[in-house]
Amino acid sequence: MNNVIFRTNAGNLCGIGHLVRSVELAKELTQNGVHCIFILDCIEENIISFLSEMETLTLYDTIQEQINEEKDANLFLKAIKSTKPSWVIVDDYRIGATWEGIVKQANLNICSIDDILRPHQCDALIDIRWRGDETLTQYDRLAPPETTKLLGPDYVILSSDYRKEVCKNTTAPFTILLALGGGSDLKSLESIIDIILEHQNTFDFPIELRPVVGPLSSHSNDFVERYRSDPCITPIIGKNNLFQDLCETDLYIGAIGGIIYQLISLHIPALTFPLAQNQNNELKWLEDIGHFFHSNNWSNRELTDLPQFIKMVQQNYTRIHRLITSARIPIDGLGAKRIVNFLLTRQQPHTPSFYAQKTISKDEKDLSIEHTIRPVRDQDLNHYLVCRNLDANCQNMISDEKIPFLQHYNWWFNAKRQSYLINKNNDPCLYIWHEKKSYEGLDFLIGGWFICTPEIAFQDAIIALNWQLDHCDTHYPDIPWVAVIHKENKFVQLMNRSLGFQEVTLEHPYSKAIAHFFSDAEHDKFHFVMREPLATDQLQKKSYL
DSSP states (O other), X not given: OOEEEEEEOOBTTTBSHHHHHHHHHHHHHHHTTOEEEEEESOOOGGGGGGGTTSEEEESOSSOOSSOOHHHHHHHHHHHTTTOOOSEEEEEOTTOOHHHHHHHHTXXXXXXXXXXXXXXXXXXXXXXXXXXXXXXXXXXXXXXOTTSEEEESGGGOOOOGGGGSOOOOOTTSOEEEEEEOOTTOBTHHHHHHHHHHHHTGGGOSSOEEEEEEEOTTOBTHHHHHHHTTTOTTBOOEESOXXXXXXXXXXXXXXXXXXXXXXXXXXXXXXXXXXOSSGGGOOOHHHHHHTTOOEEOTTOOGGGGGGHHHHHHHHHHTHXXXXXXXXXXXXXXXXXXXXXXXXXXXXXXXXXXXXXXXXXXXXXXXXXXXXXXXXXXXXXXXXXXXXHHHTSHHHHTTSSSOSOOOHHHHHHHHTTOOSEEEEEEETXXXXXXXXXXXXXXXXXXXXXXEEEESSTTOOHHHHHHHHHHHHHHHHHHOTTOOEEEXXXXXXXXXXXXXXXXXXXXXXXXXXXXXXXXXXXXXXXXXTEEEEEEOOSSOOHHHHOOOO
């Protein structure tokens, strides 16, 4: 029988993430007739249940916060001297190329699981993280050329449960699962739960909160006691497998961690934030795998918008589900099976062709040789905000404060404006938008634009604005434009004058409408401007004088 030995660790110092995915991989190996042995520093009482079906060995009396790789490698080799494993699988941030080099000298095959982009001396390397179009080349200079690299979400290690079709009970309460990881301080979860409970009466649908009390969580007894009498809170305590609970979950709120892959594979909306440096993620990479609600800078400031976010998700569930399932890189639950197939056969895995594909928009129209335009879609929601929050844009806004992500998410799914993205040579150039609004019986058009990159040229903006005015002249020929322009923004003032906008005095009939639509724009800081419609008889319909 083949033997595979895992060198990993879990406990109060390092959490349980590495152990959990190693155990899932071991289960897949076991189903294929492989005997698995786990070697840890030591086995703390609260992680025993994770290893109940596995043979285990330990190297130390206590968990080591840091290890000497040379010493640990020699202890490891001594512990397995009577075993001839076909593979040694390493999943431990403390162990790197030095350890691997020593163990390889004993003619052992090493497969390392990692996700922090560091040097390795191994025969196979697994990194499940998606890093955009560079995913397949990230380790070219970090591991030997002969190393087989299993890279990207195709190798996400999930249990076989996640290969099943799941049908949800749509009549049950709106169920929110909350978690901060297996070794979190539950006091940090209390502020999230309390703000939801405080606004519970504003929801027009029943909710159930299911906070996860992990095996290594601190203050767990106090936490459970605090919410014991609340009928809408059902703590999840002492579970090693959350699959059934996730099948009953409508929304996840919490740390991003490894659970994000389970959520995405089940198409569950999630609001996440990092708790550790290695959990910071590029938003675009998360979007590619189907995760769109994430804040790398989560703070208590976001909490005030959380109840509204929950309402927004419940009200737009079908739309959000469609957004998740549009992922460029899907999570299919077959990662462990693919890894085991390689370990047993040594066959080079096939690289999915879609990794190299660029998304081609079917609704894009040419504006010039270089420029195209398309309507904004839900997949743009994070990029839209990141661009809007650029310093170069904020300084010209009515409010120069950056908009928090949660506030933006709530606005996005209720926005009435028509927004478009201008691309230049296939790269985002600027966003432009307009909206029809009414004031005292008359219709007006308001709009705006903001850049995606500081390298925008005068001609780029002129092309976008000319298209917008032509478009609105066609669809809204009887409606005038009104706007405000920061008096320091000479660039936009010049453009708008060339496009037919005129300054509005306080006595002008449109002045009150402009002040109403842009209530925070002070007259001493902003020019009030307007552009007459193609049909200029609107003034005759009603006068403000």
